[in-house]
Every structure is written in C-alpha cells, then in structure tokens.
Amino acid sequence: MATSISGPPTRTEGAAPTPTPTAAPALAELRPMWRRPVTWAWTALFVVALVVPFLISDYDLFKATRVLTIAIAVAGLNLLIGRAGQISAGHGALYGLGAYTAMILVKELGWAWPGAVLAAVVVSGAAGWLIGLPALRVRGLNLGLLTIAIAAIFPLLLSRFEGLTGGTIGLQLAGSPITPPAALALTPEQFQFLLLVVVLAVVLVLLRNLTTGPMGRAVEALRVNPLMARSEGVDVNRLTLTMFAISSAVAGLGGALGGLVLASTVPDSYSMFFSLTLLSACVVGGSRTWAGSLVGSAFIVYLPDVISQQIGSTTGGQWSQLVYAVALLLTLFFLPAGVAGGAGRWLARLTRRLRRRSHA
C-alpha cells in the first residue's frame, strides 16, 4: 500500500502485513503504478497546473513561475540532503551559476535558450562534482561550513570577473528569450509557467526513479551506513560524487530557467542568504518527499509577500525574516519530516485507521 500523496511510493511503512505471504507476492513494490493513489494525486495536480495559467493574471503567474524554478532547485537539494544524506549550504551558488551560464550564452554568444539551459545544466553539474570531492573526506557540520563558504564566495567572484558577469550590475536582457511559438497563442507568462510545470514534472519523475530500485537502495545505504554500503558492493565515493553532480545539475537547471524568465541576473540574488533560504525550503517542505520541494519553495517565495501585505511594506522585510525563523523552528520541532512529510504520515495513519474500521 502506497502511503502518502506527499511523495512517490518508495517505502511501504505502515502497510498491513500481507495476508498470504507464501503466495505470489502481492507487494506494494510490484503493484502497477496506475493502481497507486500517489500516482493519481500527482496526475491531478499536474492537470490543475495545466489549467491554472488560464485562470489567474499574468502577474500572479510570474510569481508562480518563480515558485516552480526554485522548486526545481529544492528538489535537487532534497536528493542530496534527504536521500544521499549529504549537506550543501551552497546550492544558491549553483542556482546562480546556472542562471549566469545561461544568461552569458544567450546574451554574449547569441545561443538559443534551450541550448543555453542544457549548457548551464552541464556546467553546474560539473561544479557540483567538484564540490563533492571534499565531501568524500569531510562530513556533517564541517561539510556544511565548507559549502557555506562556497555560497559566500560566489557573489564576490561575480563582482570580481566584471568583464564576463557585468559586475555588481549583472546581466540584463531586453526581454525573456523564452517566448511562446506563434502557433500557440499564449502570453509569454502562460508559456513560461507551462514550460516550468513540464520541466519540474520531468525532473521529479527522473529523481523519483533514481531513488527507487537498485540505485535507490544504494543511495539509502550510503545515507544510513556508508561502511555497510561499501561491504554490500556500493562504490561509495563514486556514488557521493554522482549525487552531488546530479543535485547541482538540477539546481543549475532551475537557476538557468529562473534567470532567463526574469531576463536579469544580479549577484545580490545569489547571496549566501539565498543559499540558506533554499536550505530552509528543503527543511520546511520535507527533504525526503518530492512534494516538499513545491511546498518549501512556495513558502519561501510567498512568505515575504504575505508579511508585507499584513504589516506594510516599510517594516515588512524585517518582520518577514522573523516569521521565517519562527516557521523554521516550528517545523523542526513539530514536523521534523517537513510539512509535506508530516501531511503524508498523517494521511497514511488516517487510511490505515479507516481500513481497520472497514475490516471490523
């Protein structure tokens, strides 16, 4: 029995014991995808997302598109933190690296945006692989500090290499290169939102596939007990680097699309604070659920808006940071598995109770 709408059915905790164990295994793992409630929940969400752009204003859509680009980066972070058990406090820099790579290729070299996005994915993936190298020796808190240093240095590097990055002013385009084909009769905002919905869906499916099956078990072993993973035949070093590379490539993908949609990149957007914000989106949403990437991303994008609407824009900024910290603490105390993780567990408990009642 798949247990939650909050994540793909990678585990079977809370499942009722199989009544006839020696018969052909009627196990959740072998049940076809279309019979799992999770699949239906995600499909429904996807369909709703395809309709949304025709219901809300282009301004709101623009904001929602930003949620999606950041959700992509948070999903990459979830892979690294929730699955592989590594930590990166520097994913904001990789998001920024993706954005800058794509912007430079489009602006200076005149590349078409799909090519620029792919190149940005490759560049950030390679950078992530390099960041993974020290992770082979350093773990836990020290790795956190090391990656925080990367997050802190990145904006300084951007200002330093002015010729390439435009220094503190950054890079701007007259308009986003991501425009709808004439045949589609969509506004750019509608097209960008739909594009991001599809990209995020593809990313989540790929990551979900990666974390189930043989690779998924190897990654789980890496997180739980690297020593045991080694003696089970997992090349722990190679797997760690692979996870860093994939996670960073995904963050770079989010950044590249985010930068091109905005048609502007400035160093201030990719400060250390942004890296830490991504980290808190990962924690608040729930690092072991894929839905958590959406929840966490919506949290960090909309919270400042909500606060400034409630309190007024002058002091809103400070208040938003306070509310932010309080929300983070509350999540850590009451929902250690994140909002999506907690909701998933609650639903699982509910369905189990309902089933027991219907049996009785």
Next chain:
Amino acid sequence: MARGVGLSFAGLRALDDLVFEIAAGGTSAVIGPNGAGKTTLFNCISGLYRYEGELTLHGRPLGRLRPHQRARLGIARTFQTPALLDGESALQNVALGAVAHSRVGVLHSMLATPRRRQEERETLERAFAVLDRFGIAALADRPVAGLAHGDRRRVEVARALMSTPSLLMLDEPAAGLGAEEARDLLAEVEAHAGADTTVLLVEHDVALVMSVARRVVVLDSGRLLAVGTPDEVRADPRVVAAYLGADDVDEPSPERLHAVSEDSA
C-alpha cells in the same frame, strides 16, 4: 587463504603475521577470546582495513582491492550488530544485497528503462524467495526497525545471501539468539548457500562452532594459535592453555570444551 596478514593500530599489533588456509565450501569458524582480532580479520578480508601481507580468494590475490570491488568478487558479510536500512521494509533490505551485481546505472535508473524494470522485478522476487526460505516472508513489507532481534539478524543474513557470495562472513550470528535458534539459522544458511559457498563464522559460542564448523581458526591477541578440524583444535595444547589461562568469566571454560568432545564422541 591468508599469508602473513598483519595489521597495527597506532603501535598496537592487532593482527600478527597470520598464515592459514580455509577449504572452499562448507562452514569454517574463527574463534578466540575478546580482543583476539576476529572482527579485525573480517574487516581486513572485506577490505575495510588496509593490512600487510596477502589475502587470496580461491587463488585470486585480493591485493589492494577496495571493499566494493571485493563485494563484487563475491565476498559478503554481516556485522556484529545487524546493519540495516531501518526506514525500509525487510524486502527492500534483502534486495539491497543484489546491488553488488546490479547492471543498472544512473541513466537506466532515471529513465526507468525496461532493463531496470526487469532487474528490479527479478531482484524483488528473489528477495522474497530468500525471505521465504528463512521463514520470514510474512515480515516482507514490515519496516525492519520494529522487528525482533532474531528476525533482524535473519534479514541481514538473507541480504548477504542475495549477492550469491563465494565467501560469506558472519560476525557472531548467534549473538542474542537462543542456542536452538542459532543452530537453525546456521543450518538454513548452509542449505541456502550451497556447496560452492564458503561460510566463515566469528563466534563466541565454542560449543556451537565445534558442532557446525569443518575447520576452525583459533586467534589469541592477534596471533594464530591453531588451525584444523574441531577435533585437532580441541586437542591442541596451546588452545587448551589459552582457554585454561583465561580468567574472563564470559569465556568458555575447559569443562565446556570437554562436554562438547564427549557429545561428539
């Protein structure tokens, strides 16, 4: 199998110039008092420690092969306290044992290609069959965190068997189990492993070892004390002296050694 294997930790001689050979197939055992270097020897064989000297597996020198490479050559092991994926089901834990021979890389995994789907189906079905043989198929989709100690150990042994190892090392498989339960577990292992698999035990329970092992390696403070059949080892004056000399209450007393020899006589 082992030729001059030595290992030092910060000046402490943990293993000293071990030379011994274990016949392929069947069950053998490493015994010795606490701190004799039994688990250290296991860690050397699985490649978790670097050591001096040379280990060969079926005539193939293991050299400086890393742990995962040794696992792919067919060395599987369990740990003193079962090392499991606590959040996962028993079935998933057992299926992890197949990872050493998985032919599914990152791309196949991400794209869920037919190759991956087929391998996954075969792995899960085989994992279920192994659980079934150990009599715990009913626990297949229960999280292992909540299982009883004996069942956790069974899951770990089942996982080790999933890689169809040629050398299966069990680190104190009987610890925490009743005598009956331990004997059953070892019988199941031998039956399932088949004639080609060499099972190597580290065990405190000398009586159990003497009754199941064909060949026994006795270690004491990192030195090799004796190698041979249970009868030879039992007769070895140095072994008797070592066990007589041990004041430790936990250690098997000579009476127990004799009791076993009378049983088997």
